[in-house]
Amino acid sequence: MSQPAIKLQFADSESTSRPASSSEPPATDYIAKVLEEASNDDLTQSFSNLQTAPPKIAYFGSSPYTEHSFISPSSTRDTLQIDELFRKAEADRDNAAICIIENISPAYIGILGPAWNISASFFANHSKHTNKDHFWGRPIRWSWEPNDEDPRVMSYPTHIHLDGMFEYHHLDIIHQAERLGYFPNTFPRDCFKEGKYPVQSNTRISYCRVHPKLYLFLVDAPLAWTHGLRSTDNDLRTTLRLQYSRSRGGILLPQLFNRDHYSLFESLRTVFQHGWHSSLLFEDIKGVLPGHPMLYMISSSLWETNLGFLTATIRNISFRDLRNPSDSTNDKLHDQRQDLDYLRTFVMETLKWHPSTLPSYFLSLHKYNERHRSNIADNSEHPLQNLTRILEDAEKLQRFLIDTFQLLMSSISVRESRLSIEQARLSAEQARRSAWLTQLASVYLPLSVVTGIFGMNLKEISDRPPRWWWAAVVLVVLVVCTMGVYYSLKEVGTIAQGIRQKREEGQQEKQAREKIREKGVGV
Incomplete structure (x- = not known):
């Protein structure tokens, strides 16, 4: 059962790629309709705020998926970015495509909504x-109701809104400001500290x-903590939990391990870079994929991406850094052990508390039905x-x-051991x-003594100068005495070593x- 395509109104190729239709409402009228359905004074003020962060767009189209990124640095380029997005979408009308927008601006809403025939209630919702006081207690409205005769015949919504709660373990309050943090978003969000x-x-x-x-996905820009918050030394990662029951908790969407800060935009970009993940979105169903399966x-x-990152990092340390480990190698391994334990803990939690009907x-x-697996080229797991x-x-990685x-x-x-061998070699060289x-010294000592003696003024001591052969006689006597002392000390050392060796041999024989x-005695 396939859903009939919603007609997209694009301009002819001869003109601009902007959507054009006589029945298309103007952008200002569409935005006014969004504001009317939202019934939110804060939203009206946010729409007039020019200090919001520029939107980011990631578009995945064709097969296999190819990403096209558009980042609008200012409102003057909104039109150019939208034109490029429309050209990509028109080229991929017969192929599965996904568009992710972070912090969508009023200009984008005014153009995208009428062009793609999107209900104003989607942007309004x-x-x-x-409200934070009722976040965990409200009922879930994005579940589904399977049919007993055909499970694929379900009550599918046309659009879904998933509420999540970030927890910033590395932040603390400096002072109780009127508002904590700052969201550079078009749509206002809350930041608070509770209990x-x-x-x-x-x-x-x-x-x-x-x-x-x-598919079109909308996400918020990351939080900026410029009001009343400060960073701490806590190295715990930011967590995002999305509600799937009335109790506090919810399924955890992990932060990417290869990024320092949590970004939903980057997380979804990573997810939809893999065609075998996103192919689940385009099953033969009406409406959108339900909330639980999507989460x-x-x-x-x-988690697959994080496990791959951990595997590559640990293997790189094991096969490269361990060849010549430094003082930081042990710290790196302990960091990976902490991340691996984090992964195992929350994957087990995710598996334990999944909805029973999932x-x-x-x-x-059809993609995962075992009865049809023999006829499916892609035997991927759900x-x-x-x-x-x-x-x-x-x-296994642990x-x-x-x-x-x-x-x-x-x-x-x-x-x-290498250092010990090197130290031993240096010690032997020093001993040599x-x-x-x-x-x-044994050679030059006699010469220095003779030189010292006969360098004195001996004529003052005796009546005549010393004979020439006196120096030779004294030198011979000193050489003989020096060599005698040298070899005597050497012989004493040899005798002492022999005595120690005999004593050790005697002790061994005694034992x-x-x-x-x-x-x-035992026998």
């Missing part, structure tokens, strides 16, 4: 957010199916099966990490040079006799 919990802020992920081959698909993809939903889809495999691969720690200790021992100095005597 995206502008809202659930024992860390600093929090709410967010909303909205998505709709523009036509059977195109678990995104979660599975993000597996049956995935298996009802998100829950993929999370189970990720957990198994994480266990064992590899433990082996890497052992190799690190072995590498450190080898390095210390000392021996040379001793030998040279051997005692062992023989003990064996005889």
Whole structure:
């Protein structure tokens, strides 16, 4: 059962690529309709705020998916960016495509809404957010109701809004300001500190199916903590939990390990770079993919990316850094161990608390139905099966990490052995040079004594100068005495070493006799 395509109104190729139609409402009228449905005074003020962050657009089209990024630095280029987006979408009308927009601006809303025939209620509902006092207690409205006869015949919504709550474990309050943090968003969001919990802020992920081959996702820009907040030394990652029950908690969408800050835009870009993940969106169903399957698909993809990053990092340390480990190698491994434990903990949590109807939903889809697997070229696992495999691969990676720690200790021992050998070589070289100095001293000592004696004014002591052969006689006597003392000391050292060796041999013989005597007594 396929949904009929919603007609897109694009201009002819001979004219500009901007959408044009006589029945198309003007952008200002469409924005006014969004404001009317939102019924939010703060939104009206936000629409007139020119200090918001520029929108970011990532468009994935064609097969395999190719990303096209558009970042509008100012409102004067909004039209140019939208024109390029329309050209890409028109070229991919027969191919699956996904468009992600961070912090959509009023100009984008006024052009995209009428052009893609998107209901104004989609943007109006995206502008809202659930009050923090009622966030975890409200009922879930984006579930689905399967049909007993055909599970694929379900009540699918046309668009879905997923409410999430960020927890910033690395932030603390400097002072109680009127508002904490600052969102450079078109749509206002809350940032607050409540009880024992860390600093929090709410967010909303909205998505709709523009036509059977195109999804549109809207996300918020990251929080900027410029009011009443400061960064702490806590190295815990920012967490984002999206509600799937009435109790506090919810499924965790992890921060990408290769990024320093949490960005929903970058997370979704990473997810939809993989065609086998996003192909789930374009099953033969009406409306959009329900909230629970969407969350678990995104979660599975993000954990897969994080596991791949950890695997590559740990292997690089194991195969390269361990060859010549430095003082920081051990710290790097402990950081990876902490991230791996984080991954294993929350993947197990995600698998433990999934909705009971979720597996049956995935298996009802043609893509994952085991009865049709033999006829499907893509035998990929559904998100829950993929999370189970990720957990198994994480266990294997943990064992590899433990082996890497052992190799690190072995590498450190080898390095210390090398240093010991080098120190021993330097000590031997120093001893050899000392021996040379001793030998040279034994040669030059007699000469220096003779020179000193006969350099004195001996004529004042005796009546006549000394004979020439006196120097030779004194030199011979001193040489004989010096050599005698040198060899005597050497012989004394040899005798002392022999005595120590005989004493050790005697002790060994005594111990051997005692062992023989003990064996005889035992028999």
